[in-house]
């Protein structure tokens with residue numbers, strides 16, 4: 001039996017990985033059942049182990065003498081919000097800093113990972129806990145009145161059957177804005193096939209690597225479309241070299257293996273992968289094919305981009321591929337210097353197996369960049385279709 005003679009300073013906060021949770025699920029449930037109201041007792045091992053986005057990065061265990069005396073389960077919603085699903089601390093550790101230790105560590109983790117806010121919900125009868133949240137800078141942003149609308153807005157209704165099927169009286173939503181802002185914005189360039197991004201936005205990649213954390217995701221390395229005369233993975237190797245030329249680190253290049261010209265039949269899996277990449281990168285900018293791109297795979301990709309990012313605070317821009325564009329709205333521009341165009345050309349020249357393609361020549365690349373530059377009074381530019389801008 002724990003007593004108040006134990007000091008919370010002797011307790012330790014541990015990251016709750018899947019393995020840790022598996023091992024501690026019994027004691028976790030005991031803490032839960034000893035601390036929660038009678039009406040909340042329908043929570044079981046399956047709930048503890050449920051896989052949610054980034055859950056194993058943000059959930060924590062409070063241990064004393066190797067035994068769980070408290071825990072916090074949190075996961076990521078809408079790319080930049082950490083939501084606390086459950087938090088419980090045994091009575092002996094309440095009021096002396098048990099809950100505070102868990103929250104302090106969570107705030108630190110969320111800050112480090114560039115999250116913008118932390119949210120949670122409280123129910124009636126939890127006034128002591130609410131006092132703790134308030135003391136740690138959480139503010140009530142929503143009373144029960146329109147909770148479902150709030151959750152939908154935040155992209156938190158992640159299942160069709162609803163995270164909250166009904167609005168409950170007395171439920172409050174709390175939020176803590178994280179003060180530490182990221183200094184580096186993140187940009188995600190999405191390429192249906194290898195070389196699409198280099199052609200449509202290679203100059204922008206070259207310019208952004210100096211000031212942004214740049215990721216590139218290719219949904220197909222065209223393994224099934226390359227001529228049989230070429231060695232296996234020729235295009236994949238060429239893409240990796242092109243990325244190196246542009247300055248995108250290997251750990252920021254994400255390559256998937258969808259079949260060329262068959263994205264339509266794999267649409268749901270394309271969306272699933274898009275969401276996985278979204279949650280991993282949490283970009284501020286997304287570059288993707290334009291909505292007027294006629295290539296069947298490119299159409300699938302842009303549709304799934306719009307679906308995956310609809311609840312995120314992300315700027316979405318479509319790049320120009322004239323041979324695929326029925327028309328192109330030049331509503332966005334990135335001004336480029338000579339060095340950016342040179343890098344784009346050098347990156348494209350890595351695609352040795354593709355040099356027969358007409359659009360892969362220097363005259364075409366410089367010509368288009370010069371036309372787009374002329375529109376904004378710059379020597380060179382790449383133009384983009386603006387689908388969404390976050391200011």
Ligand SMILES: [Zn+2]
Nearest residue numbers: 192193196295
């Ligand atoms: Zn393509």
